[in-house]
Amino acid sequence: xxxxxxxxxxxxxxxxxxxxxxxxxxxxIQKAYRPHLxxxxxxxxxxxxxxxxxxxxxxxxxxxxxxxxxxxxxLTPLLKRLETAGHVTRRRADRDExxxxxxxxxxxxxLKAQAEPIPFKLSEAMxxxxxxxxxxxxxxxxxxx
Amino acid sequence: xxxxxxxxxxxxxxxxxxxxxxxxxxxxIQKAYRPHLxxxxxxxxxxxxxxxxxxxxxxxxxxxxxxxxxxxxxLTPLLKRLETAGHVTRRRADRDExxxxxxxxxxxxxLKAQAEPIPFKLSEAMxxxxxxxxxxxxxxxxxxx
DNA sequence: TCCAATTAGATTGTGCACAATCAAACTGGA
DNA sequence: TCCAGTTTGATTGTGCACAATCTAATTGGA
Numbered sequence: 001x002x003x004x005x006x007x008x009x010x011x012x013x014x015x016x017x018x019x020x021x022x023x024x025x026x027x028x029i030q031k032a033y034r035p036h037l038x039x040x041x042x043x044x045x046x047x048x049x050x051x052x053x054x055x056x057x058x059x060x061x062x063x064x065x066x067x068x069x070x071x072x073x074x075l076t077p078l079l080k081r082l083e084t085a086g087h088v089t090r091r092r093a094d095r096d097e098x099x100x101x102x103x104x105x106x107x108x109x110x111l112k113a114q115a116e117p118i119p120f121k122l123s124e125a126m127x128x129x130x131x132x133x134x135x136x137x138x139x140x141x142x143x144x145x
Numbered sequence: 146x147x148x149x150x151x152x153x154x155x156x157x158x159x160x161x162x163x164x165x166x167x168x169x170x171x172x173x174i175q176k177a178y179r180p181h182l183x184x185x186x187x188x189x190x191x192x193x194x195x196x197x198x199x200x201x202x203x204x205x206x207x208x209x210x211x212x213x214x215x216x217x218x219x220l221t222p223l224l225k226r227l228e229t230a231g232h233v234t235r236r237r238a239d240r241d242e243x244x245x246x247x248x249x250x251x252x253x254x255x256l257k258a259q260a261e262p263i264p265f266k267l268s269e270a271m272x273x274x275x276x277x278x279x280x281x282x283x284x285x286x287x288x289x290x
Numbered sequence: 291t292c293c294a295a296t297t298a299g300a301t302t303g304t305g306c307a308c309a310a311t312c313a314a315a316c317t318g319g320a
Numbered sequence: 321t322c323c324a325g326t327t328t329g330a331t332t333g334t335g336c337a338c339a340a341t342c343t344a345a346t347t348g349g350a
């Protein structure tokens with residue numbers, strides 16, 4: 001096959017061909033989670049925060065942000081909504097008054113049991129071979145470098 | 146290795162282990178595009194709309210939505226901003242007054258040349274083998290089924 | 291002991307993204 | 321011809337996501 005005049009133009013499309021599917025997949029994922037999370041009163045980003053806290057309670061806002069790659073402008077209002085919903089508590093650290101520590105309430109801890117079946121349902125929704133899913137995951141994580 | 150009591154719990158995490166990287170990658174991608182798009186006065190979703198229109202001018206709002214998997218609640222205000230910026234025109238179709246046809250202005254067409262180097266820069270930013278990128282793309286598109 | 295620099299969050303403003311709802315325009319039988 | 325049902329966008333309200341900016345608290349030398 002001869003090199004066509006727009007071979008480079010085609011090559012240029014590679015990032016678009018990769019970035020758009022990621023963008024669209026992220027939107028689709030949030031849409032897929034929504035019906036399962038709605039009964040728990042959570043959005044997908046709130047669910048991610050809860051996953052972090054279920055794994056390790058009492059983290060600072062900044063710690064959560066580093067784990068999820070989210071800044072305070074996103075997390076401050078999100079955590080206030082979780083507090084209003086009764087899932088978490090917010091208090092300043094004694095040692096450093098700048099730090100806001102996030103703790104699970106009893107209700108927040110109890111929510112974990114209700115959330116347990118969600119990954120199952122999502123795995124069903126995205127009918128993908130485990131091996132293919134792992135390859136995807138590895139590929140995506142290679143982007144962060 | 147023996148099957149541990151939480152082997153299923155681990156399996157449950159698969160969707161989280163896949164969905165979160167996609168979510169984080171989508172955020173990172175928009176952040177990576179921002180400095181390159183800002184000189185053109187575009188956001189990433191606006192850039193996607195412009196890519197569609199550069200490929201095929203005069204589409205209806207709904208056609209753009211179907212291509213990008215976005216609904217009218219997202220596109221109506223986005224297109225109004227593109228119109229205010231002077232990149233596109235909006236007019237009702239003669240044949241069917243419900244349909245809004247989106248056309249590129251001269252300035253909108255001219256923007257294409259400025260946008261041309263962007264995929265290059267992004268490809269550099271995400272240092273990923275083309276083969277790996279293609280595998281990723283195929284895996285992501287398999288999610289839509 | 292001070293105070294310049296750093297760090298942790300909060301605030302403000304812009305722009306998606308979508309559910310739910312609405313209204314107008316079109317279509318296809320009865 | 322009519323009108324029930326469908327299609328196309330627009331609107332409204334909620335919740336991210338982040339840049340830019342701000343304030344308060346802390347830290348580390350001089």
